[in-house]
Amino acid sequence: MMDPQIERKLIEIMRVIHESDKPIGARAIADELNNRGYDIGERAVRYHLRILDERGFTSKHGYAGRTLTELGEREMNEALIADRFGFVISRIEEMAFRTSYNPETNEGVVPVNISYFDKDDLETVIEIVSYTAHEGYMISPRVRIIEEDEELFSLPPGKIGIATVCSVAFDGLLLKAGIPVEPAYGGILQIENRKPARFSDLISYSGTSIDPIQIFMSRRTTSVLDVLEKGEGKILANIRQINLSAYERAREIMEKVEKVGLAGYFPPGEVGETLLGAPIETGKFGIAIVGGINGICALEETGIKIKTNPVSTVMEYKTMTEI
Structure with missing residues (x-):
């Protein structure tokens, strides 16, 4: 039996290939794996790709790179399911x-x-993402437009990218202040009169192998455009749990970063009580945070075809500009 560490790397390489819109080479795979926290070089990736080729999971397209075979897609979806929990x-x-x-x-x-x-959708993308962000349903109005010729990102031909701030930014800012944060739920938040009313659907982060936000996004269950135009509808949102002892400090941090444009959260709930219908553990309080990709959901609602990789990588905040 092969080393479980190697098996995990093989699955992660297959995920990278699966997420690419075109054949992808070893160097680009290694760069993406490093973005995901894997310390692996191009040479090691080539070794793993040979294993995948031998198993029939990948198909080589000359110098262009590799794609997954039908067998590879099936294997990726079924293999190491227990490992994907968590x-x-x-x-x-x-x-x-x-x-x-x-x-x-x-x-x-x-x-x-x-x-x-x-590329032809750029003007609409900027308009709707800006509208969503400035209405408070995204984390920040700052974005970065990624051109086709940027070396750090591999874009499909004819495509442009947009980077939006992820809600995990709050987890990082609180963690940096010494406050541990627990991802509790991702879900669909009902908005009424432009205020949060209740969660209509929730998925626990501890019980899924797929990002709950990605699940709800793929189901197209939002109505962000209705929220923007009428003040009524459904958006993506998360709930984080924090220990009671950090209540005042957490509020202080959140209010501080809001002043520099990182917003999109709602007032914290009471300790041990439900928050917008979501259960909260005893001795903890919850904070509801809007999904960083609500603007992207609004774009999909218009019929624009757009592919998203949530929690994709990290980026210098000062290289992002307000739209």
Whole structure:
């Protein structure tokens, strides 16, 4: 039997290949794995790719790179399912740890989501994302447009990318202040009269192998455009749990970062009580935070085709500009 560590790397390489819109080479795979916290070089990736080729999971397309075969897609979805439980929380914890942004100096990195779309849709993308962000349903109005020729990002031909600040930024900022944060739920939050009313659906982060926000996004269950236009509808949101002892300090941090444009959270709930219909553990309080990709959901509601990788990587906050 092969080393479980190697098996995990093989699955992660297959995920990277699966998420690419075109054949992807060893160097680009190694770069993406490093973004995800794997210390692995191009040479090691080539070794793992040979294993995948031998198993029939990948297909080589000359110098362009590799794609997954039908067998590979099936294997990726079925293999190591037990290992994938907890992967989502581990990813959030990793990105929170890598967050280094300091609101006082405006230096450091924040976690971002990366979305790809057709060049012809750029004007609409900017308009709707800006509208959503300035209405308070995203984490920040700052974004970064990623051009096709940028070396750090591998974009499909004819596509442009947009980086939006992820809600995990708050986890990182609180963690940096010495406050542990527990990802509790991702869900659909009902908005009434432009105020949060209740969660209509929730998925616990501890009981899924897929990011709950990604699940709800793929189901197209939001109505962000209705929220923007009428003040009534459904948006993506998360709930974080924090220990009672950090109540005042957490509020202080959240209010501080709001002044530099990192917002999108609602007032914390009472200790041990439900928050917008979501159960909270005894001795803890909950904070509801809007999904960083609500603007992207609004774009999908218009019919624009857009692909998103939530909690994709970290980015210097000062390289992002307000739209």
